[in-house]
Amino acid sequence: MTVTSSLDPLVTAQNWAESGRDVAIATVVETWGSAPRPIGSHLAIDGEGNFVGSVSGGCVEGAVITEAIEVISSGTPKMLEFGVADETAWQVGLSCGGKIRVYVERLGR
Amino acid sequence: MKFDDLARLNGARQERRASATITDLASGEISLVSEETVPEGPLGAGIADAMRSGKATSVEIDNRILFINVYLPPPRIVVIGAVHISQALARLAPVAGYDLTIIDPRTAFATEERFGDVDVIAEWPEDVLRERPFDSYTAVAALTHDPKIDDFPLSQALKAGCFYVGALGSRKTHAKRADRLKDMGHSEAEIARISAPIGLDIGAANPAEIALATLADIVRSLRRRDLLTQG
Known part of the structure; x- marks a missing residue:
C-alpha cells in the first residue's frame, strides 16, 4: 500500500486534523496467540466515529471506536484489552482465540 | 501523539526514510526518530532491531515500558x-x-x-x-x-x-x-x-x-x- 493511499490510517488522521476534525489513533501494542493484525497496526478514528485502518479483523473495531470517541473528549489515553469472544456473555472479543492490547490516544494539537 | 509529529512521520514515510515512534505507555509521552537519528544505548539497540525486522516491539528501560513502532518505506x-x-x-x-x-x-x-x-x-x-x-x-x-x-x-x-x-x-x-x-x-x-x-x-x-x-x-x-x- 502506498503512503499516499486514502486507506492509510496515519495519512487519513493527518488529513482529518488538517480539516479541523478531532482525531484519535488506536495502535495494537501487544498480541498473544493468533492475532489478526500485527503489533503496530493502526486505526484512525474521528469524533463522528468515521474510521480507517484496522486493529483486528473487524472483531473489536466497534468497541475501539466507542472508546476512541471518549478519549477524544477526555484527552486521556486509554489501554484496551480484548480476549477471546464469549458468546454467552455478549462480550466483545476475538473469535480467533488470541488476545490483543490496543492503545488509544487523542491526536494533540 | 502531536499533530506536528504525525506530519513529520508521514513526511518521512513519503520520502521513503525509515522512522520509529517511541511511546511511554504509562505517561503517553511520544518521541519520533528517523533512521539517521537512532540514539545510542539500549533504546537505540531496540529501535535498530525493530527497524531491521520491520516489527514493532516493547522494551523496558529504567522501569519504563516503551513501545517502539516502526514505519518502513513501502516496498x-x-x-x-x-x-x-x-x-x-x-x-x-x-x-x-x-x-x-x-x-x-x-x-x-x-x-x-x-x-x-x-x-x-x-x-x-x-x-x-x-x-x-x-x-x-x-x-x-x-x-x-x-x-x-x-x-x-x-x-x-x-x-x-x-x-x-x-x-x-x-x-x-x-x-x-x-x-x-x-x-x-x-x-x-x-x-x-x-x-x-x-x-x-x-x-x-x-x-x-x-x-x-x-x-x-x-x-x-x-x-x-x-x-x-x-x-
Missing part, C-alpha cells in the same frame, strides 16, 4: 524493460501491495497502449535513477536481456542494497552478465545476490507465470530479509 518494484512479463507483473504487484515502476528507453515497448495507467518511464535507467535512486526497500527486476539497458541498473541495485535483485536470462546469459559486473567492480558475493534465472522455480512456462514466480521471489526476499546479511 516497491522497479522493472527494467517494458516487456510481456512486465505487463503481467504490473497487474500482479498492486494486488500484493507493492508499488511498481517500469523503466524502458525503447519507446516502442513503453507505450500507454501496452500498459494503461501503470507508471512507465520511457527513458534510460541512467537518467531516471539520477532523480529516483534505488534504496534498500526497492526490488529490481531486469527483464530486457539487453546489457546496454540492464547492466547499469543491476549494478546500482547491488550498490544500493536493494532487498531483491533479479535478472532474466539463461544460466549462460547470466554467466556473461556476471563477468561484465565483475569488470564493473562488483565482488562475487555481490553478484551472487542476483536471482538468476529470475523467479522461484515453479516451472513457469509463459510470461504471466514468470511474472508470478518473480513476485513470489520478491515476497520471499522481503519477508526473510532479516535472515540475510544487511548490504
Whole structure:
C-alpha cells in the first residue's frame, strides 16, 4: 500500500486534523496467540466515529471506536484489552482465540 | 501523539526514510526518530532491531515500558524493460501491495497502449535513477536481456542494497552478465545476490507465470530479509 493511499490510517488522521476534525489513533501494542493484525497496526478514528485502518479483523473495531470517541473528549489515553469472544456473555472479543492490547490516544494539537 | 509529529512521520514515510515512534505507555509521552537519528544505548539497540525486522516491539528501560513502532518505506518494484512479463507483473504487484515502476528507453515497448495507467518511464535507467535512486526497500527486476539497458541498473541495485535483485536470462546469459559486473567492480558475493534465472522455480512456462514466480521471489526476499546479511 502506498503512503499516499486514502486507506492509510496515519495519512487519513493527518488529513482529518488538517480539516479541523478531532482525531484519535488506536495502535495494537501487544498480541498473544493468533492475532489478526500485527503489533503496530493502526486505526484512525474521528469524533463522528468515521474510521480507517484496522486493529483486528473487524472483531473489536466497534468497541475501539466507542472508546476512541471518549478519549477524544477526555484527552486521556486509554489501554484496551480484548480476549477471546464469549458468546454467552455478549462480550466483545476475538473469535480467533488470541488476545490483543490496543492503545488509544487523542491526536494533540 | 502531536499533530506536528504525525506530519513529520508521514513526511518521512513519503520520502521513503525509515522512522520509529517511541511511546511511554504509562505517561503517553511520544518521541519520533528517523533512521539517521537512532540514539545510542539500549533504546537505540531496540529501535535498530525493530527497524531491521520491520516489527514493532516493547522494551523496558529504567522501569519504563516503551513501545517502539516502526514505519518502513513501502516496498516497491522497479522493472527494467517494458516487456510481456512486465505487463503481467504490473497487474500482479498492486494486488500484493507493492508499488511498481517500469523503466524502458525503447519507446516502442513503453507505450500507454501496452500498459494503461501503470507508471512507465520511457527513458534510460541512467537518467531516471539520477532523480529516483534505488534504496534498500526497492526490488529490481531486469527483464530486457539487453546489457546496454540492464547492466547499469543491476549494478546500482547491488550498490544500493536493494532487498531483491533479479535478472532474466539463461544460466549462460547470466554467466556473461556476471563477468561484465565483475569488470564493473562488483565482488562475487555481490553478484551472487542476483536471482538468476529470475523467479522461484515453479516451472513457469509463459510470461504471466514468470511474472508470478518473480513476485513470489520478491515476497520471499522481503519477508526473510532479516535472515540475510544487511548490504
